[in-house]
Amino acid sequence: MLVTVTGGTGFVGVHSVAAVVRAGHRVRVLARDPGLLGPALGPLDVPPGAVDVVAGDVTDEVAVAAAVRGADAVLHAASVYSFDSRRRAEMRAVNERGTEVVLTAARRAVPGPIVHVSTVAALFPAKEIGMESPVGRPRETYMATKAAAERVARRHQADGAPVVITYPPALLGPHDPKLGDQTSxxxxxxxxxxxxxxxGGFPAGDVRDTAELHASLFTAPPATPARFFAPSHxxxxxxxxxxxxxxxxxxxxxxxxxxxxxxxxxxxxxxxxxxxxxxxxxxxxxxxxxxxxxxxxTHADTRGLAPRxxxxxxxxxxxxxxxxxxxxxxxxxxxxxxxxxxxxx
Known part of the structure; x- marks a missing residue:
C-alpha cells in the first residue's frame, strides 16, 4: 500500500511514517521543506529511499493533488500545534483550510482509508470524552482550529467517505524534530x-503509541468510517x-x-x-x-493498544x-x- 502522509516532518508525522514503513507500506510525504525529511527520519532507522517526498503545502490544492495522486491511503497529520499567540493566522490556515483541502483531494483520488489526525482537545470542554462525543467549542485558538478541522472530517464521514479520525493526547517521546509544545x-x-x-490535568501519552495506532489503520483498515483514541493516561x-x-x-x-x-x-x-x-x-x-x-x-476504542x-x-x-x-x-x-x-x- 502507498500511503501519502502530510505533516511527515513533524513529531506525530515522522514517528507515524516510521511505523507505517515498519509495517511494510510505502510512504510519500508532502513537505513544505523536503530537506527536513532526511534528518527527521534518520534517528528512527527508516532506510534511505523508503520514503518519497513531494514539495508543497497543505493549503496548496495543486501540491496536495499531486501528493495524493496514485496513493492507496492518506494520513493527514499536518497541523500547527502551538499555544503561541503569534501563530494564530498560521493555525487557522493550516489546521482549518489545510484539512478541507487534503480531505477533499483525498476523496477524489484515494480509495481509502483517509486518516485525519485530530486531538482530544477538539472535544473539550466536556465531562468525559469518548466515541460519541460532540465536537467541542473551546475558547482557545489552537483548540478552536482543531475543532473546526474536526467538523470538516466529520462532514466527510457523514457523506460516506472512508475517513477515519484519530485522537492523540498531549504527546511526549524521543526524537521531536521541531521541539514542539509538549517537549519544550x-x-x-x-x-x-x-x-x-x-x-487540573490532561490526557497524555507517547508519540510512539500514537504512531502504532496509525500504522494499524493501514495494515487492517476499518470496514467503515470510524474514530479511535490513541493510548493515553x-x-x-x-x-x-x-x-x-x-x-x-x-x-x-x-x-x-x-x-x-x-x-x-x-x-x-x-x-x-x-x-x-x-x-x-x-x-x-x-x-x-x-x-x-x-x-x-474507558470504553473508547484504541484498537487494543495500551499506553506504555x-x-x-x-x-x-x-x-x-x-x-x-x-x-x-x-x-x-x-x-x-x-x-x-x-x-x-
Missing amino acids: RVRDVLRGLMPIWPL YLTTREYLAALREVTGRPLPAVHLPARAMFPVGRLADLAQRVWPWHIPAEYGALYTCACATRVA PFTRTVTDTVRWLRDAGHLTGRQAGAVGQAPSLVAVR
Whole structure:
C-alpha cells in the first residue's frame, strides 16, 4: 500500500511514517521543506529511499493533488500545534483550510482509508470524552482550529467517505524534530522556568503509541468510517511533575494555583508575546487546557493498544533532550547519567 502522509516532518508525522514503513507500506510525504525529511527520519532507522517526498503545502490544492495522486491511503497529520499567540493566522490556515483541502483531494483520488489526525482537545470542554462525543467549542485558538478541522472530517464521514479520525493526547517521546509544545514544556521545567503550575490535568501519552495506532489503520483498515483514541493516561499536573521528579531525581519545587485564577496571567503573557521575541512559558492555552480537559472514557476504542508506562515515556524524552543538546546532564538529573538514547521504539 502507498500511503501519502502530510505533516511527515513533524513529531506525530515522522514517528507515524516510521511505523507505517515498519509495517511494510510505502510512504510519500508532502513537505513544505523536503530537506527536513532526511534528518527527521534518520534517528528512527527508516532506510534511505523508503520514503518519497513531494514539495508543497497543505493549503496548496495543486501540491496536495499531486501528493495524493496514485496513493492507496492518506494520513493527514499536518497541523500547527502551538499555544503561541503569534501563530494564530498560521493555525487557522493550516489546521482549518489545510484539512478541507487534503480531505477533499483525498476523496477524489484515494480509495481509502483517509486518516485525519485530530486531538482530544477538539472535544473539550466536556465531562468525559469518548466515541460519541460532540465536537467541542473551546475558547482557545489552537483548540478552536482543531475543532473546526474536526467538523470538516466529520462532514466527510457523514457523506460516506472512508475517513477515519484519530485522537492523540498531549504527546511526549524521543526524537521531536521541531521541539514542539509538549517537549519544550519538559525542557522548560527542567531548566527551572516553570515554578508555578495550574491545578487540573490532561490526557497524555507517547508519540510512539500514537504512531502504532496509525500504522494499524493501514495494515487492517476499518470496514467503515470510524474514530479511535490513541493510548493515553489522564494525569493531574501534580502527577505529571511527580513523574519528572521520579525519573530525574530532582526536587523541582512548584506552586500550584487554580487554573482559572491564572487566566489573567496567561492573557497578559499572550499579549506580551506578540512583541517579545523569545518564548514566554506562561501560556493561556496551557492554562485553559488544564481547566477544561477531562478523561478519555474507558470504553473508547484504541484498537487494543495500551499506553506504555508514562515514566518510561518521560525517561526517553528527557534522555533525548539531553542527547540533542537541549538539556545539560545536570538538568536531566539521574537520566543525565544514563547511556545515550539509540533507537527507542
